[in-house]
Amino acid sequence: MIHRAVAALILAAGVAAASELRPSRDFLSPELRALQDDPSRHPGWLWVEDGEALWQRGERSCQSCHGGIGSMAGVATRYPAVAPDGALLNLEGRIERCRTQQQNEAPFGTESDALLSLTAAIAQSSRGLPMRVATDGPAASFIEQGRRFYETRQGQLNLACGQCHDENAGRRLRGDVISNGLGTGYPAYRLEWNTLGSLHRRLRACSLGVRATQFPLGSPEYLALELFLASRAAGLPVEAPGLRR
Amino acid sequence: MSAAAARAALASLIAAASPAAGQVVPFAVAGDAIASPLAGLSGDAARGEAVVKNRETANCLICHSIPDPREAFMGEIGPPLAGVGARLTPAQIRLRLVDPTRMNPAAIMPAYHRVDGLVNVDPRYRGRPVLSAQEIEDVVAWLATLRE
Numbered sequence: 001m002i003h004r005a006v007a008a009l010i011l012a013a014g015v016a017a018a019s020e021l022r023p024s025r026d027f028l029s030p031e032l033r034a035l036q037d038d039p040s041r042h043p044g045w046l047w048v049e050d051g052e053a054l055w056q057r058g059e060r061s062c063q064s065c066h067g068g069i070g071s072m073a074g075v076a077t078r079y080p081a082v083a084p085d086g087a088l089l090n091l092e093g094r095i096e097r098c099r100t101q102q103q104n105e106a107p108f109g110t111e112s113d114a115l116l117s118l119t120a121a122i123a124q125s126s127r128g129l130p131m132r133v134a135t136d137g138p139a140a141s142f143i144e145q146g147r148r149f150y151e152t153r154q155g156q157l158n159l160a161c162g163q164c165h166d167e168n169a170g171r172r173l174r175g176d177v178i179s180n181g182l183g184t185g186y187p188a189y190r191l192e193w194n195t196l197g198s199l200h201r202r203l204r205a206c207s208l209g210v211r212a213t214q215f216p217l218g219s220p221e222y223l224a225l226e227l228f229l230a231s232r233a234a235g236l237p238v239e240a241p242g243l244r245r
Numbered sequence: 246m247s248a249a250a251a252r253a254a255l256a257s258l259i260a261a262a263s264p265a266a267g268q269v270v271p272f273a274v275a276g277d278a279i280a281s282p283l284a285g286l287s288g289d290a291a292r293g294e295a296v297v298k299n300r301e302t303a304n305c306l307i308c309h310s311i312p313d314p315r316e317a318f319m320g321e322i323g324p325p326l327a328g329v330g331a332r333l334t335p336a337q338i339r340l341r342l343v344d345p346t347r348m349n350p351a352a353i354m355p356a357y358h359r360v361d362g363l364v365n366v367d368p369r370y371r372g373r374p375v376l377s378a379q380e381i382e383d384v385v386a387w388l389a390t391l392r393e
């Protein structure tokens with residue numbers, strides 16, 4: 001027990017301060033960075049375009065309440081956020097709420113093309129803007145929960161997120177260069193997936209990598225973790241839709 | 246007893262004496278080493294080399310490099326394993342494989358022969374160490390041959 005408390009302390013001390021964190025794009029190969037920057041060659045833009053079309057579709061369209069998609073500039077920098085009823089919502093969760101409560105439609109469902117498209121279109125309107133999620137008030141306890149998850153060694157391989165994403169950022173894990181694990185590029189088009197995918201899908205891959213429990217997409221565990229990652233990324237730019245190997 | 250029956254009896258005895266693949270055997274740590282081979286088993290270097298290179302199970306090369314030009318995309322999280330057999334004794338290598346947090350609580354290297362005190366283990370792997378006692382001894386035997 002003492003053993004583990006000490007380990008946790010040392011680990012906490014090893015977690016990098018925000019100022020040492022670098023934008024995810026800095027860790028990409030020059031080829032991938034160029035692709036990420038070029039809408040005409042970035043397959044993720046197909047989803048952005050679909051999302052912009054969905055934004056305007058239907059009688060009670062998103063546009064009918066919010067105006068053009070441009071009105072969403074800056075929104076992704078503030079998510080995840082705690083809703084007035086106390087629920088922690090990421091961008092996907094916020095979209096599903098509008099869908100069910102304002103539009104009276106069935107939810108799109110996690111990882112559906114429609115939800116990924118709208119999320120990509122909305123996140124894209126914040127591309128380049130600095131992350132600035134609220135960390136005080138009702139967000140504080142979620143952030144603590146996410147921080148604990150991030151700092152806990154997990155899985156049969158007994159690794160904490162920071163042991164890779166703080167202590168070994170920039171080094172190679174097989175063919176990957178480890179980034180600071182910020183999540184600012186999601187949803188991202190991953191060549192390995194051959195499609196666009198959510199941050200929670202990526203988190204499930206990291207959990208699997210250390211042979212840990214994979215939590216469901218949209219689970220409270222990954223939502224709190226997503227908020228903690230976003231708070232770590234404060235001041236760093238939104239890169240969605242990202243392009244990854 | 247016929248020769249065949251004797252062989253079968255012997256085989257089942259050996260099976261009974263060797264630990265089941267899915268369990269952790271007792272061991273004693275002294276200093277930064279485990280002096281005695283796990284369960285008294287002897288390692289086979291060729292099998293150990295295959296374990297180290299296996300991308301599904303041990304996956305050592307996700308983090309380490311070995312002096313083998315046929316291996317591509319090796320990791321750089323842990324120190325290169327070239328020369329490890331000259332730097333460390335088999336007993337020291339054994340502890341570093343079994344559970345490196347016994348010497349350094351902040352070690353990044355996973356514990357390959359441990360089941361206690363792990364959090365959120367995928368149900369498919371729960372209660373089982375990554376490597377069996379025999380596999381640990383095989384890997385120790387192979388790493389001990391990496392002398393330069």
